[in-house]
Amino acid sequence: MTNDSGGTLQDVGEFDLIARITGQAAESAPGVIVGPGDDTAVVATPDGRVAVTVDMLIEGRHFRRDWSTPIDIGRKAAAASLADVAAMGARPTSLVVGFGAPGDLPAAWALSLTAGMREEAAQVGAVLVGGDVVEAPQVVISVTALGDLEGREPVLRSGARPGDLVAIVGRFGWSAAGLALLSRGFRSPKVLVDAHRVPEPPYASGVEAARAGATSMIDVSDGLVADARHVAEASGVVITIATDDWEIPEPMQAAASAYNVNPVSWMLSGGEDHALLATFPAGATLPAGFAIIGAVEAGDPGVLVDGVLHSEAGGHRHFG
Secondary structure (H helix, E strand, C coil): CCCCCCCEEHHHHHHHHHHHHHHCCCCCCEEECCEEEEEEECCCCCCCCCCEEEEEECCCCEEECCCCCCHHHHHHHHHHHHHHHCCCCCCEEEEEEEEEECCCCCCHHHHHHHHHHHHHHHHCEEEEEEEEECCCCCEEEEEEEEEEEECCCCHHHHHHHCCCCCEEEECCCHHHHHHHHHHHHCCHHHHHHHHCCCCCCHHHHHHHHHCCHHHHHHHCCCCCCHHHHHHHHHHHCCEEEECCCCCCCHHHHHHHHHCCCCCHHHHHHCCCEEEEEECCCCCCCCCCCEEEEEEECCCEEEEEEEEEECCCCCCCCCCC
16 A cells, blocks of 8 residues: 555545555556556456456445454455356456545545455456546445456356255355344454455355366355355256254354354355355265255255255345
């Protein structure tokens, strides 16, 4: 971050803010032909196809400035879109960001936010190539991520077939547990609170799953059951999930015990961890880290948890 970051956004102004953001680091990568500074960025598409996704985060709904640092929020915002690219079996390459904020927001906060985005993107070799800033009554962040399929077919939600295995990689339920703690005014177990502030998506596992022949895949952003239902409905199948053998992480056990909550409920309905849920043909060799949690069966689309139809929507729904 530059040292010249004093004042508010109103003091700095739109064009100086953009200059400071683009001056944080030189955005260069093999696929970036033109970076920030022109009307558009130009990125190479060796595959001839581009995986594109966008996610929006709204202050007060997706994050709180009194709970998270701007770097945390930047990382979380970038992770939401980068994980979607990974869930298609693509390799994330670049980000474009839209940012709205009140004029009295410290300019240093905005610069730290973009530093967090860059930090998260760097984990997968992606770079920030452009964006836009506007004045808004609250902080609004929109992150568009682009990805390279590298010659592979995209892994869709609609490819699951009866007989497939259902497997997951990454943490799930951790963010929901962290949110429950923060909502009650607590800051420990810290690992759970940190999981809500900054997710840890298993980015590399998306490409590995595609190479291993995954028939479908989805980023678990809304909750395990909710996102499994998306796969079930897109594929026209039943997704069965068995929780009997789940190992409950110790921090989650401690938090659940303190609040008399069944931790499995966090794992079934909690979102924003960005684990990857995938289906594989029976007998397939699963990539490292994936754990089998169920199977795909024929029938009316739906999700069975321990043999019982899970009729609740599960997860978060806007306008619900």
